[in-house]
Amino acid sequence: MIAEQNGSNQPRVLVVDDEIAIRRFLHTILTAEGFTLHEAETGHAGLAAAAAFRPDLILLDLGLPDLDGIEVVKRIREWSPVPIIVLSVRDREDDKVTALDLGADDYLTKPFGTSELLARIRAAIRRSIQQAPDPVFVSGDLQVDLNLRRVSAQGREVQLTPTEYDLLRLLVTHAGKVLTHNQLLKQIWGAAYGEQPHVLRVTISNLRRKIETDASQPRHIITEPGVGYRLRCTN
Incomplete structure (x- = not known):
């Protein structure tokens, strides 16, 4: 299932996570900060949403019911540079390294702080729209x-x-x-x-x-x- 929340020209965030509690939590904090939110419960739905909605950033769980999140990162990176922040209970170093080496921009282990998440989101979006670093x-x-x-x-x-x-x-x-x-x-x-x-x-x-x-x-x-x-x- 893919769900879209109405929004205007605010930054668009795609949440790919099968846990409804996490999606509700993210919906609450992100919409309060002015983001437009899209949700997907599976890896395949997330890939479809990434192509259809062209989000400014993707928040991605690794433990999805159909595709491993690392495979989702790999597939998205075949055609899109959209920033991807992994949100996962997996805290093993090799999972983090693999996701980052394949193209994820950042990695936060659940549970995470709201302020930290928002800071990482803003930094990732800012990097993505910056054509060149300030001199x-x-x-x-x-x-x-x-x-x-x-x-x-x-x-x-x-x-x-x-x-x-x-x-x-x-x-x-x-x-x-x-x-x-x-x-x-x-x-x-x-x-x-x-x-x-x-x-x-x-x-x-x-x-x-x-x-x-x-x-x-x-x-x-x-x-x-x-x-x-x-x-x-x-x-």
Whole structure:
């Protein structure tokens, strides 16, 4: 079954989840925030809704009665870049990594906080409509000028190696989104380094020492345990 809620030009969100309690909860919080909501109870219905309604974002459960949610991610990514946030009780690292590597934009484990969910939704939609990253990224005391390749933190300029800068730039261009170890390794070092996560860990550690006030308690580059890293966006 596919259900549509009336709306105007507000962002459209497709919820694909077979649990009616979750759909009701999401309906309440999303419509209160001005989103237009569509619902699907199965994977096949979700695929049909994604094609018919062209949502601005999809909230997807993995434990669907017909198709595994990971298969739904894979099929949608064959033709659409629509942001996908996985909402699932599965908290295994391999499930998260697989979903993200196949193209999901984010992953929240049930139960989740309303504020966190809304923040992730807004960030995903904002990234999807942004044609190019702002030339100057600012988050707290971190500033990255992508045109000048200049980085400053705590009011001082930071000297980075080419690899450190490339890694930070990749995180900046996907700010707020979790990037898996595999994605980071392939894009910065190449496919041959896919099985060498220590290279990434060392570079992240060096970056943190240079841009964080306290590298042992990072505020900018956040670890997603067993999955990857996320560059936090703050005002």
